[in-house]
Amino acid sequence: MPDSAVTAVDLCKSFVDDSRGVIRAVDEVSFHVDRGEVLGILGVNGAGKTTTLRMLATLIEPTSGTASVDGHDVREDPKAARRSLGFLSSTTALYPRLTARETLRFFARMNGYPRERLEERVEKVVEMMSIGSYADTRIERLSTGMKQKVSIGRAMVHDPPVLVFDEPAAGLDVLNAHEMLAMIESLRDCGHAVVFSTHVMSEAERICSRIAVIHQGRILAEGTVPGLLERTRADTLEDAFVSLVESARV
């Protein structure tokens, strides 16, 4: 898969817990994501979605296996891998005492975006995210939905080829979640490769080109929504998901 923006091959991650012993949080996970594609990683809480995405973002190191982001191996060249992706999760927050515009400027520079094109890029993102009316307001004074928009802008301001979103709609109301999904669709249409984890079926169904169902650290199935429905003989994605998880338990 030479053209894939993201590849993961047999990724494993083990933790040791005082009471539960060795936990294999991610167990031989493999997938790829092409440019202009959204791969949905669908799983219940604790399935291993966040751990997988944190390995892609080089925040944690794989126990075994490997992955690459835009051709950069996450073990060999983690800094280049990080510069090639925008990472957003429910636990990544912004600096409360910077304004939205300062936040975009700061993170663009942190990822090595050229100074001479910086202002132009920041203004473009402000326009894309429709955050102009509060671009000079401090983050601490924004609502949750506004902050999430700035967060998405922060993740894409350095124009990375890969975007990794870990449950980005968590905590958002219906309207804000709807708007956020629309943004991810537009990013996909602009040619970005997007890895999107969620446990909400409707979100996955709406924006994902392909879906990987993950459970107890292992990928149970991967394919398009119609492909998964056909394989499980289910009518809805939710039924297909439940069927896959139940069969894994047996």
Next chain:
Amino acid sequence: MSENLRWTAFLELLGAELRMLFRDRKTLLISIVLPAVLTPLLMFGSSKIAETREEEIAGDTCRIVLSGNAPDSVISAVSRAIASGGGPVSVSLADSPDPEQLDSGLVHAIVTADVGRRPVPVVDVAYRADMDMSRAALDAILPRLEALRDSTREAVLSRSGISWAPDSAMIRIEDTAPPGAREGSDFGRLAMLFVMLLLLSGVSVAALDSIAGERERGSLETLLSTGVDRGVITASKLSAACAVGLMSALVQAADLALLARLGFFETQGGGFLPPASAFSPLLLVPVIPAAIFAAALVLFVSAGASTFKEAQLKMLPALLAAVAPTLVTLFPGIGSAPVTRAVPVAGLAVSFREILSGRQDIAGLLLAALSTLSLAAILAWAAARSMSGEGIIRGSASPEPGPAMLGRRAFQVYGMIWAVNVITSMQMERLYDVRTSLLVGQFLILLAPAVYLAIRYRLPSRTVLRLRSPGLLAPLLALPCAAGGVILSSDLYRLASLLLPAGERVLHDFGDAMTTGSTDVAGMILLFCLIPGVVEEFVFRGVLMGSLAARRGWGPHGALVASALVFGMFHFLYFRIVPTAFIGILAGLAVLRSGSLFTGMVWHAASNAVALLAAREAVEPVGLPLWGHAAAAVVVVGGLLLMGRGRVRLRAGRGRGPGSTGGRRGGTASA
């Protein structure tokens, strides 16, 4: 990442950190504004209160009651003498003065002139040392009574025909210190303590939040997901914290200097501050490394805490540890030793005091700055390492309890054991005999926590604690090696004494403690040799060295040196630290070479036995001829080499076949 990008990222991050810090009004208020207002007010207030108090005391009348069975001529002479010096002193006569009047403050001193068995009257002065006016009364009347005694004695001697030449033995005292030097020296005793406290309070507001707080809020994870080096992130956070600490210190220094120039602190009584000329710009030289050290320390604490609250909790012991070395100026013996300059923070405190008192030792100041900056660099490096670990990410699972985890926590845990050991030793020595103190110290303070740690962190008994058979050769070699080691450690002690001399009295007391007490030889061997040999080797070479060796990047030799230094620190008397650490290195090498902790135990016990015997027989190793010292070195090095060779031979023996006699031992030693 190229150097240019690193530098750009550093500046961007530093700018953002500072911008965010200064947008927080609480930071500005607590770290800069509040101290700038409160410190001069506090100094002015305490100086003013002292002055006002002196004025009040000087204005009040000291009420003195005089009584006694001495002849009237004596009573009236005493009364005249007390009232003679002028000033507000009133004297009243009473037959039997009520001591309660003294307690209630109605009377400030009771003077009694009695004639008893002695041929001369005795004048007693009763006063209350806890009452200002009573102390002032004593200060006023004592010189007058002494003058009366001198004049009476002179008159008696003259009447007896003895010539009296009061100026035959005059003593003149001359203070050659330049003006303000004494005040600077006195003020400088605790000046660095206040500077460190100010720096730490300023820095902690900024730096404590910059990792622990950000981790809690999630903004650290966002930052770590960018393409910036973790080292660059640490460096920029350190610089931001330094900037706040320095700014806070500079604002306050400028504030105090300005107010001093304006005469804000000048009082009629002189106050306790040195003159404004003592505040030289050179004072900034020790303040800058102190600020960098404070920033690195707080950043280290912040990086090691998983929440902001945990960081706050850890800050108290860190703060105490940081300011404790500044108290070195209170101990003249240690404070003036050349080696003190090489002790981080302590050297700065000595230099700071010297500058305040008008003396300048530039080489000493630079050494002090260098040692403090070195410690700051180590702390910053440790903070950067914490930042690169997975534990920095919120919600990451905890690593496995094992030797490596204990290795990471070893210095904290052994620091606590050390503190408990110091406190209990001082109390035990006061309350109980040497035997009880030693047994409690060895078994309860040292062995019990070490056994708990070995169980809690699941230390493997054979591979980490090295509780396995050493065979016969290594323990036999350890006996002569231990004797050689004692001679070499004695030589090392002599060398160390050049830098950190031990007082004669301290040495004398230590020698007494070693040789007095029980004369029961078997009991002494058990108490001073066997028990410490077994217990301390388990504690330091087994648990500590074993767990440190499992720590990433340390290895057995790093662990050997670190555990020996900790072992030295547990022998509280400062002149024992270097030779004891050396013995620790030798015993540790014996453990590593032979692969068995039991070899270290034999070495340690034999070493103590030789030292004890030498002390009892008053044999000084320094009295040996040069060839004796050389022979000791040869025995030690040769013995250690042979221990390793023995292990190789035994390992080779294992391969000779299942029927080989060396097979079992080889397997034990090389596992």
